[in-house]
Amino acid sequence: MYQTTYHRASSVDEAASLFGKSSEAKFLAGGQTLLPVMKQRLASPSDVIDLGKIKDMIGVEASGDTLTIKAATPHYDVATSDAAKKAIPALAYLASLIGDPAVRYRGTIGGSIANNDPAADYPAGLLALGATVKTNKRSITADDFFKGLFTTALEDGEIITAVSFPVPAKAGYAKMRHPASRFALTAVFVAQTKSGEIRVAATGASQSGVVRVPAIEAALKANWSPSAIDGVTISASGLLSDIHGTSEYRANLIKVMAQRAVAAAG
Amino acid sequence: MGVEGIGARVVRKEDKRFITGKGRYVDDIKLVGMTHAQFIRSPHAHAKVKKIDSSAALKMPGVVAVLTGQQLVDDKVGNLICGWAITSKDGSPMKMGAWPAMAPETVRFVGQAVAVVIADSKNLARDAAEAVVVDYEELPAVADVHAAIKAGAPQLHPEAPGNQVYDWVIGDEGATDAAFAKAANVVKLDVTNNRLAPNAMEPRAAIADYDAAEEHFTLYTTSQNPHVARLVLSAFYNIAPEHKLRVIAPDVGGGFGSKIFIYPEEMVALWASKKVGRPVKWTGDRTEAFLTDAHGRDHVTHAEMAFDASNKITGLKVKTYANFGAYMSLFSSSVPTYLYATLLSGQYNIPAIHAEVIGVYTNTTPVDAYRGAGRPEASYLIERLMETAARQLKVDPAALRRTNFITQFPHQTPVIMAYDTGDFNASLDAAMKAIDYAGFAARKAKAKADGKLRGIGVSCYIEACGIAPSKAVGSLGAGVGLWESAEVRVNPVGTIEILTGSHSHGQGHETTFCQLVAERLGVPISQVSIVHGDTDKVQFGMGTYGSRSAAVGLTAILKAMEKMESKARKIAAHALEASEADIVIENGEFKVTGTDKAIAFPMVALAAYTAHNLPDGMEPGLKESAFYDPTNFTFPAGTYICELEVDAGTGKTSFVNFVAADDFGRLINPMIVEGQVHGGLAQGIGQALLEHAIYDANGQPVTASFMDYAMPRADDLPSFNLSHTTTLCPGNPLGIKGCGEAGAIGASAAVINAITDAIGKNNLEMPATPDRVWRTIHAA
Incomplete structure (x- = not known):
């Protein structure tokens, strides 16, 4: 690791102010990506501003038809949150499948979506549920937030403070774990909103990162059942291919995981 | 008792x-005035080292020295050795290229060291290492064993034309050919035994401390055999005579074979500590472990087994290409020869065996002994062949094995080994009972009704342990007594x-x-x-x-x-x-x-x-x-049976049951034996389902971190159902056979036999990843 200056922010405003004062600062949440990358000397921020100790940024709350997860909430807290399990059990389930226990105790929702790894779990949940990302400056819909591999709508120095999820009528998540990293080799989140909209998002599969899957959405709109997806064809074109999964295999997994997610959603 | x-x-x-947390490992040791080493490693699989410019690094604060491969040559430090001489079928000795601890001229695998920075702290050493400019001229590289032996392939060592280290044979070719000529049935199989990275929990480390007044060295290192390390460092590398070199291997966090060998880093640390006049510490990180710890396995094999009309095996022919990587590591030459081909008789009466093993250089990390060392490759091959044969001959796989079991002891196989004792029927019986083999057909049918593909796989392994009678291994080329x-x-x-x-x-x-x-x-x-x-x-x-x-x-x-x-x-x-x-x-x-x-x-x-x-x-x-000095090898043996289900939609395997019935002779501490079996099974199952050290065609490693190399985790594994049958080893007074490697030797075949049974297709390579299984299910 190169030398860096660590700051523990006690408020979002202080964090933003610290960021403005340094040349090449990085925000630190759970550190599950940033710290390994720094240890390998692949990142060399002048300053690291820790958001993980800001009390206002931790917690899970349900209010009416909205579940709000504050940005520095670790995955373990979401997986075990009564509010999350009651409002959107598929989302609590998603959190329970992230990485391994060590990752779940440290990693946060804000860090995960700000990083936008193409195989991360949360982006699929946000996109399928039509969540809204709250920052210290504005609100951004999930549709506008994810911009491709490791790219988001966040501006320099902008801090995610929370993610709010509309409680769906039905939702389900199914994940094929990457055997080494435990990211998603391919995972699919399906949701039926209370207004009847069908949204399906796949992560780990596309070269563009998390994506909606219109063909499956159309099939499920006609008939919300696993068998409705039987006739859908998913093209392998544009999908990732590596030693753990060819693009054809991932195309198959999008279908199979979608069917299992629908089955889980009920 | x-x-x-x-x-x-x-x-x-x-x-x-x-x-x-009170263990004392090498990295826990801190000496007064200790410096830290950071190696500069080749990013290329094959290249000429044109120039090393360390001028900027030497000006950095806290940098003590930058040492290069040329300085090793100048100081007449010896090259790394291979301690087991193998003779090719034409009578020529094996052909070895020189392996200097740091490359003065040519690098031959990604991660090979060309220079080392010695500095006051690890971080300063890393900083300075980045400031050393190495000018390489890239050369064409080859990573695949078949590509390496083709005409026109990039050549690694002038000493080994065609990248061939040896072409070695064992057994009676004429008798084997005659058996095949008369065979009622012949079963053929091509298998690859996938390359593995050992990944002990503690990475390799060394601290070298030279005392100028006494002209004495102390080396703290992660070694499975500190005396062998001292012997080799003294006798071959010109570091110090034995009485002036003390080697200490304190608590060591796992080895699995990878810490048997003398590596460049501890040699360089010793040499450097004399040069700089201060203790030198090197602790490898996980990336260095992936790049430089000797890998295991990596065989490509074609085998044929001949049967008579009553399903008795009459002959076995094997041709194996063994990938040694870029250099011959300490015991590498013995692994695919005397530790592999001598076990090809398995648990079976096979009157005639002939095996040919071709050792090949490639631009990859050197390969050497890894838990089982040759015996997993032999056992996997024979047990895949037996399962293939049972399917082809349409007989029950357990019954086919029983038909061919050796039942009289001692038993001289056609490939050197004389099995002293055993009861192969007893372990097969115990395993079949434990898994309710008789009830499997009903369970498979029920699983099918539930939309699941269920399979069962048997593996009857035997290994040669307790190595070894010194006179015997000496006659086979070993450089040491055992x-x-x-x-x-x-x-x-x-x-x-x-x-x-x-x-x-x-x-x-x-x-x-x-x-x-x-x-x-x-x-x-x-x-x-x-x-x-x-x-x-x-x-x-x-x-x-x-x-x-x-x-x-x-x-x-x-x-x-x-x-x-x-x-x-x-x-x-x-x-x-x-x-x-x-x-x-x-x-x-x-x-x-x-x-x-x-x-x-x-x-x-x-x-x-x-x-x-x-x-x-x-x-x-x-x-x-x-x-x-033992009088013979010992022969632990047993039966593993695996029952599993394959998800046809994803190709993912889920274990239903895994039973192991081992004969280790007398057990000293059954709890520790169970732990050894658990660990071995995890490695065997890891090889079958998850682990694979992969290089691209240019020799770049694809799996150099845990993000890509899939190590088995607890939740990848079943709960194991262990039992023991016992025949006491007559070769030693305690009747002990050994238990450390059995799991890694026997498990892989049981898993692959079960998956291929479940999916109804016989050809499936390890690791049986979900992608690979899914493609096999859906292949035409």
Whole structure:
């Protein structure tokens, strides 16, 4: 690791102010990506501003038809949150499948979506549920937030403070774990909103990162059942291919995981 | 058996320090004035080293030196050696290219060191390493064994034309051809045994400390065999004579074979510590472990098995290409030859065997012994062949094995090994009963009704352990004898120190070796300590690998104990005024049989050291040593049966049951044996389902971190159902066969046989990743 200056922010405003004062600062949440990358000397921020100790940024709350997860909430807290399990059990389930226990105790929702790894779990949940990302400056819909591999709508120095999820009528998540990293080799989140909209998002599969899957959405709109997806064809074109999964295999997994997610959603 | 004697499930003495974080590993050691080494490693699989410019690095604060491969040459430091000479079928010796500890001219795999920075801290050394500019001229590279032997392939070493190290044969080709000519059926199979990265929990590390006044070196290192390290460093590398080099292997966090070998880093650390006049520490990181720890396996094999009309095997032909990587590591040459082809008879009567093994250089990390070392490759091949044969001949796989089992012992195979004892039917019976083999068809049918593909796979492994009879391995080309030494030191108060040449790096010797003493003397194991891993304390030893520590190392302790007891018995008889023949040892006392006369063991010890009242002519003291050279290999064997389900939608495998019935001879501590089997099975299943060290066509490693290399986790594995059948090994007095590698040897075939049974297709390579299984299911 190169030398860096660590700051523990006690408020979002202080964090933003610290960021403005340094040349090449990085925000630190759970550190599950940033710290390994720094240890390998692949990142060399002048300053690291820790958001993980800001009390206002931790917690899970349900209010009416909205579940709000504050940005520095670790995955373990979401997986075990009564509010999350009651409002959107598929989302609590998603959190329970992230990485391994060590990752779940440290990693946060804000860090995960700000990083936008193409195989991360949360982006699929946000996109399928039509969540809204709250920052210290504005609100951004999930549709506008994810911009491709490791790219988001966040501006320099902008801090995610929370993610709010509309409680769906039905939702389900199914994940094929990457055997080494435990990211998603391919995972699919399906949701039926209370207004009847069908949204399906796949992560780990596309070269563009998390994506909606219109063909499956159309099939499920006609008939919300696993068998409705039987006739859908998913093209392998544009999908990732590596030693753990060819693009054809991932195309198959999008279908199979979608069917299992629908089955889980009920 | 006493509560702490042989056969008792004694809790491990060493676990208190390991579990409470009090273990003392190499990296925990800090010496005054210690510097830190950072190696500069090639990013290319094959390149000329044109220029190394360290001028900027040398100006950085805290940088002590930048040393290069050319300086090693200038100082006449020797190249790394391979310690087992193999002769090709044409009578020529194996063809080896030179392996300098740092490359002065040519790098041949990604990660090979070209220079080292020595600095006041690890971080400063890393900073300076980035400032060293190495100018490379890239050369064409080859990583695949078949590509490497093609005409026109990039050549690694001028000494080895065609990248061929040797073309070695074993067995009777004429008899084998004759058997095939008469065969009623021939079964053919192509298999790849996937390359593995060993990944011990503790990475390799070394601290070298040169004392200029005494001209003496001390090396702390992660070694499975510190005496062998000292011997090789002294005899071949010109570092220091043996009496001026002390090697200490303290607590070592796992080895699996990868810490047998002498690596460039500890050689360079020793040399550098003399050059800079300060201690030098190097601790590898996980990336360095992936790039430089000797890999395992990596065979490509075509095999054919001949059967007569009654399904008896009549012949076996095997042709294997073994990928050695870029250089020949310490024992690499023996792994695909004498540790592999000599086990190709498996548990079966095979009258004629012929095997050819072609060793090949590629631009990849060197390959050497890894848990099982040749025997997993042999067992996997034979057990895949047996399953393939059963399918082709349409007979039950267990029944086909039974038809061909060796049942008379001793049994001389056509490939050197003489099996001393065993009961293969017993272990097969035990495993079949444990898994309810008879009920499988009904379970498969039910699973099918539920939309699941269920399969069962049998693997009847045999291995050769307890390596090894020195004379025998010497005649086969080994550069060392493979005996073991021990010393029993009884202190005046009656506590006992056992010095052993075996080395514990996870095996639990500090407990099991004490259990032998408890068994013989009836003293508590708290009164016994095991001393190992230091060449200044233990005179010599061959170390721990090849499941040898109980069969060979513990037998050496037994021999030394017998000598010590013989003297103690004389002292006791003298003190009790009894005949030596009437003395019996019980519960820590020497008793006159049939009387109430007794003397406690500590009083015998005290008498030996006060020397006030010893028999006439007896030397004072109570200390004895022994060397033990085994008379034969030992032959642990057993049956593993795996039952699993494959998800046709994803290709993912889920275990239903995994049973192991092993014959390890006598067990010292069944709990520790179970732990060894669990670990071995995890590695065998890891190889079958998850692990694969992959290179692209240009020799760039694709799996150099845990993000890409899939190590098995607990939730990838089933709960294991273990049992034992026992035939005592006649070759050593304790009847021990060894248990350290069995799981890794037998498990892979059981898993792949079960998956191929489930999906109804026979051709499936390891690792059987979900993607690969799914594609196999859906292949035309």
